[in-house]
Amino acid sequence: MKILALSDTLAPYREFSRIGFINILAFRLRYYTGIITYLINVTVYYFIWTAVYGPALKTSGGTIAGYDLGQMLTYVSVGWIIRSFYWNTIDQEMAYEVLEGKIAMELIKPVSVQGMWLARAVGESAFRLILLTAPAAAIIALIFPVHAPASAAHFVLFLAATAGSFLLMGAISFLIGTCAVPLQSILSLIRAKYWLIELLSGLLIPIAFFPAPLRAVSRWLPFEHIAYTPLQIYLGKLTPSESLLGVAISWAWVAVLLWAGHLWWKRALTKITIHGG
Amino acid sequence: MASEPLISVCELSKQFRTYRRREGLWGGIQNLFHREHQYVTAVDRVSFSIQRGEMVGYIGPNGAGKSTTIKMLTGILVPSSGEIVVNNFVPWRQRTAYVKTIGVVFGQRTQLWWDIAVIESFKLLRRIYDVSQRDFDERMETFNQILGIRDYLHTPVRKLSLGERMRCDLAAALLHNPPLLFLDEPTIGLDVVAKDHIRHFLRAINRQFQTTVLLTTHDLDDIEELCRRLLIIDRGRVLYDGPLALLKQKLLRIKQIKFAVRDSEQAVRLASLSREGLELDRVDELTFRIRFDRVKFSTADLIRQILASAEVRDLLIEDEPIEEIIKRIYAGGALLEVSA
Numbered sequence: 217m218k219i220l221a222l223s224d225t226l227a228p229y230r231e232f233s234r235i236g237f238i239n240i241l242a243f244r245l246r247y248y249t250g251i252i253t254y255l256i257n258v259t260v261y262y263f264i265w266t267a268v269y270g271p272a273l274k275t276s277g278g279t280i281a282g283y284d285l286g287q288m289l290t291y292v293s294v295g296w297i298i299r300s301f302y303w304n305t306i307d308q309e310m311a312y313e314v315l316e317g318k319i320a321m322e323l324i325k326p327v328s329v330q331g332m333w334l335a336r337a338v339g340e341s342a343f344r345l346i347l348l349t350a351p352a353a354a355i356i357a358l359i360f361p362v363h364a365p366a367s368a369a370h371f372v373l374f375l376a377a378t379a380g381s382f383l384l385m386g387a388i389s390f391l392i393g394t395c396a397v398p399l400q401s402i403l404s405l406i407r408a409k410y411w412l413i414e415l416l417s418g419l420l421i422p423i424a425f426f427p428a429p430l431r432a433v434s435r436w437l438p439f440e441h442i443a444y445t446p447l448q449i450y451l452g453k454l455t456p457s458e459s460l461l462g463v464a465i466s467w468a469w470v471a472v473l474l475w476a477g478h479l480w481w482k483r484a485l486t487k488i489t490i491h492g493g
Numbered sequence: 494m495a496s497e498p499l500i501s502v503c504e505l506s507k508q509f510r511t512y513r514r515r516e517g518l519w520g521g522i523q524n525l526f527h528r529e530h531q532y533v534t535a536v537d538r539v540s541f542s543i544q545r546g547e548m549v550g551y552i553g554p555n556g557a558g559k560s561t562t563i564k565m566l567t568g569i570l571v572p573s574s575g576e577i578v579v580n581n582f583v584p585w586r587q588r589t590a591y592v593k594t595i596g597v598v599f600g601q602r603t604q605l606w607w608d609i610a611v612i613e614s615f616k617l618l619r620r621i622y623d624v625s626q627r628d629f630d631e632r633m634e635t636f637n638q639i640l641g642i643r644d645y646l647h648t649p650v651r652k653l654s655l656g657e658r659m660r661c662d663l664a665a666a667l668l669h670n671p672p673l674l675f676l677d678e679p680t681i682g683l684d685v686v687a688k689d690h691i692r693h694f695l696r697a698i699n700r701q702f703q704t705t706v707l708l709t710t711h712d713l714d715d716i717e718e719l720c721r722r723l724l725i726i727d728r729g730r731v732l733y734d735g736p737l738a739l740l741k742q743k744l745l746r747i748k749q750i751k752f753a754v755r756d757s758e759q760a761v762r763l764a765s766l767s768r769e770g771l772e773l774d775r776v777d778e779l780t781f782r783i784r785f786d787r788v789k790f791s792t793a794d795l796i797r798q799i800l801a802s803a804e805v806r807d808l809l810i811e812d813e814p815i816e817e818i819i820k821r822i823y824a825g826g827a828l829l830e831v832s833a
Contacts, residue, residue: 228621235606235617242608242649321604323569326593327621485585486571489509490564 228327229335236339247347254296254352255359261292262360281424282453288422290363291447293356295419298446301349302381304337307409310393311402317490319397330477333393334386341382366452373459377446380466384442387473388413394477397484418444438473441466498542499673499705500566505575506729507536507561535561537729538575545672546703548695550720550737552710554823558729559709563677566707567597580673593622596666596704600678603662605650611661612646615668622669629668636664639694656687663694667704674698676708680715692718713815725822732822744818748792749784751776752799752808759803766798779806 240247269278269285278284283291310333313319322329356362365371392409396402414420416439423434423444434440445466449459512528515521536558543549553559564570565577568584568591577584582591597604605614619629637643640660645653653661659679666674676695680688692715698704710716716723716737723740725733733740754760757778767773772784785795792810799805 224623227623228617231617231620235609235613238609238613239606318602320564320569320599321602323588324567324592324595324597324604325621326589328589488570490569 229331232327232332232335233339233342236336237343238339239336240340240343247344250300250344250348251352251355254300254348255355258293258296258356258360261296262289265289265292281422283422283424286361286363287451289361290451291422293360293362294450295443295447297349297353297356298378298381299419299443300352301341301345302378302385302442303344304340304382304385304389306333306337306386306389307393307396307402307406309333310390311396311406314393314396315400319488320490328478330390330474330481333390334383337382337386337389363451365450367456369456370449370452370459373456373463374446374450376463377441377449377459377466380463380470381442381446383470384438384466384473385413387470387477388438390477391473391480394481394484397488413439413442416440417442418447422447438466438469441469496544499545499547500541500543500579500707501577502542502562502566503540503576505536505539505562505565505577506534506573507558507565507570508532508534508573534729536565536572539726539729539731540575541724541731541734543705543707545705546699547722548699548706548720549708549722549724550710550716551707551724551726552716552819553726553732557727559726560677562726563675563707563709567595567675568592593669594671594673596669596671596674598659598662598666598674598676598679600659600676600681603650603658604665605658605661607651608649610647610649611642611653614650615646615665618665618668624669628670632668632670633664636667636694639697640664640690656683656690659683659687659691660694663691667698670702671704672702673705674707676706676710678709678711680710680712688712688714695719713819717815725819727823740818741812741815744821745812746786746788747784747813747817748787749782749811749813750792750795750799750808751780751782751811753780753806755779755804755806762802763799765802766795 265288266285269280269288272278272280273285280288310319313322322332325332365374388409392402392405395405399405416434416437418440419442423431423440426434441462445462448454449462454462509532510530511533512530515523515529539558539562551559551562561570565572566579566584568588571585579591580594582594584591605611606617615629615633618624619626624632640663642657642660642664645657645661650658650661663679674695679695680691683691695706695708696719699706706719708715708719721736721738723733723735723737724731754763760775760779760781763773763781766783770786770789772782774782774784776782783795783799796808796810799808
């Protein structure tokens, strides 16, 4: 009975996911170009890291911060593949809706606004998984020397961590998007978030390459669980029990950030002004 | 016996904080560090109540506070002070439970998804309002009969005309058969036929389901055709709350008589008609118009005099259009006459 009640509660959000999916279908062309963009990114990093490892191959047994070239290229490839899945544009869409006053139309619906945005992002990510992540993964795996996951257990944990990445991104985007209510224009904030996450998630450079003080700070922030943790798990740099802990911390951050978003949105609503009409 | 009102609003106010921007380069730099703000009162101690089944027109000039009131009534905006109870809910405090019991249409916006077929939005609304498939089909049939929306259910919203979109938005707002409907300028920008459709539809649902309707509008035909009761608001204050008929009776003071005479010689004789408080205009060669205060002059006497002084071919008596009354109210002063 309880499960039935839960499924009733979730029914409207499933609809939002469905709408998110169909909505993005209206722009499918954008996704064909998306695959090419991701390919170019991986190619660029392939050459950069090959060049970086050139001297290391001769001197230090071919590893930098514990990564050999093969692991590094796998890291970059899988990193960009999962990025195509966990990425979302909740903050941009919220900023637009607040600025245009369209947010009023969300508030007249009998659903949690946070839940609605997340559900839409789920639909979009499901779409991207099929049309962007899967083909990009296939092509990248064909072209570049990508290692298989460390073990079956590692792979399952990697998937759980990647689901966490998606939710982390969703929760963070919602927090940023909510800033549009008091600030109106948050374009610069969105841009700052973009670079901050590219860097601190470990997508551009593994956290292991960071100087020690920065590594210490990063451990207490949620960002490294977006890319670094799932990739560490994939490569088998963490034991299964360490991986499980990593996944648990990632999901704990999800809970904290979703709760923070919920409170921040509730507070922002008391200050909302809606323009036009 | 007066029953409990469906909407009761008491001393409702809303202030917005706005920032004054200093001008020029130096002002711009100052703005970075310190912004001066000021409060603007959009709604100022407004009180009214609305009974179940009423259709009320909420009117006022641009920026009077109409939309702000509607947004507070629909749970979108939080009031600065005062109380709202609608259908036993405090809208902003119990938003998700409350909005299940209302329908909302903002004429300038749509709640439908822009890039996908209308029917997909309807399916979503069916689920979030938990409407059974049977009720859904039945209501879609009813809406289709009056609004004729079936033909474009499979078209993306962005490809619809404004009138078509508006019909779909109305249907969307009423899919869950709410007892209360808020409409913010529902006929804005529509052509005569579309306006007529929508008015017809609103009358029908009011009659059939006793749906209570509160609508803001600048279209006075909307008011004449839909609302027995008017709430007039300006600068955030309620200026008038009462029946449309009473407003007309008290404020319709100017009448006009238009008439045509047989030939231009007759025109000379009409000079004898003009006197204090009566305007005589020559519209063209043979047509004249008299505007007069119906309190000071008797219509019957005037007609008698006109007929006596000239050979009249055609004659028409008209009331002042409702626009004129509203204009006088907005300009101020006119309502002193009604306050009784």
